[in-house]
Amino acid sequence: MAAAGAIAVAGALLLTGCGDQRNKHGGGSETASGSTAPLFAKLPKDIQDSKVIKVGSDIAYPPVEFKKDGKTVGIDPDIADALGKELGVKFEFNNGTFDALLTGLRSKRYNIAMSAMTDSKDRQNGVDPKTGKKVTEGVDFVDYFTAGVSIYTKKGDTKGIKTWDDLCGKKIAVQRGTVSHDLAKSESDKCDKAGKGSIGIEAFDTDVEAQTRLKAGGVDAVSSDFPVAAYAVKTAGGGNDFETVGDQVQAAPYGIAVPKGDSQLRDALQAALDAIIKNGAYEKVLKTWGVEAGAVKEAKVNGGS
Known part of the structure; x- marks a missing residue:
């Protein structure tokens, strides 16, 4: 949740109407069948088999992700929904405290963490920002927003x-x-x-x-x-x-965190993000939540500093 490099960011993200693009199931995505989705073949086989990507997320951070009428809604779930349509899978959001998400990722409780998480070199390398010492395994990030x-x-x-x-x-x-x-x-x-x-x-x-x-x-x-x-x-x-x-x-990028070594999933997510940027689905989500000023133009991996 926010960033590195002491650069003041001018302007304001005007939060307008907060529409709910989620389907009736909440916390997941209804998608095309896996075999017909354009990027399904890029996914690892275990995810192809389950057609589910388990997401670790702190679902108490409006408007990025939060509960409304029993459903998980917000910027991240709506972007995940759009990604799911390209990949042919359901993104299943699982609630957890923010500081424990990467632990859950490393223990394979989740496939990814998506929770307004800032892409930083410290997180990429598993380094404690206070001591500068490596304390755990790092992660890769697919960057999807700037804040x-x-x-x-x-x-x-x-x-x-x-x-x-x-x-x-x-x-x-x-x-x-x-x-x-x-x-x-x-x-x-x-x-x-x-x-x-x-x-x-x-x-x-x-x-x-x-x-x-x-x-x-x-x-x-x-x-x-x-x-x-x-x-x-x-x-x-x-x-x-x-x-x-x-x-x-x-100002720095939010990233979808993927375990180091899971390059196939990381690259599939990058391709899906590029696809929704190009087809306009990404822009539609940001406009829904009034946060267009945080848009990225392309999906980068580990672009944080």
Whole structure:
């Protein structure tokens, strides 16, 4: 969930009507039969046999993926639905906490992880961003969207916060294991070294819990990926609870995570993503959720820094 490289991203992703393109089964895709789908033959045989790709996802991150009327909806499920039509398989979303998704991927509980996950060199290489040491097996990413990190506060009560520097000596809530969490820790170290007081960081399993903490007044701000922050600002309390402060920073790609060594599945997903970009299905999904500004022009593998 967000990115690397401290580049402020100008402009805004306007979140408009959040349509539900999911079918009645929710959390999966109704597709053409596997034998007739254009890219079915590119898939590994075990997936051809099951016609299912098991997806690990933190389904509590609106508008990227969340539950609505018992169904899994959002940007990621709708993109998965379009990919499924090209591949002739159903994408079956399975809920898990964000910081445990890659563990589930490595234990073969899932075939892929798709959950607003930022493609970073650390994740590619299985490196702890804090220590720089390799702690686990890395993954490959098929990049499908671009987003930065935003800060939001209570509406009308920004406490003078416009940038990360303004958070020195204040409290912030984040979702555990995300890039917002990593960024908060690194910015807190900078504050401490500058003698401005460290940032009080409260990490939660879901972004919704972080929002609840801000609403209750337990923290001064929340940080999350821009689409998520914009959606929270637009929808929480009918648009009266929160406001975004400053610009988004650290723009980087979201990637579909695939285990290292599973190059056949990775390449099939890349081909399917290129196909939906070319046939317009990808653009249609992004327009549905009002996030066209995050579109990619081609499917890249491991394009994160």
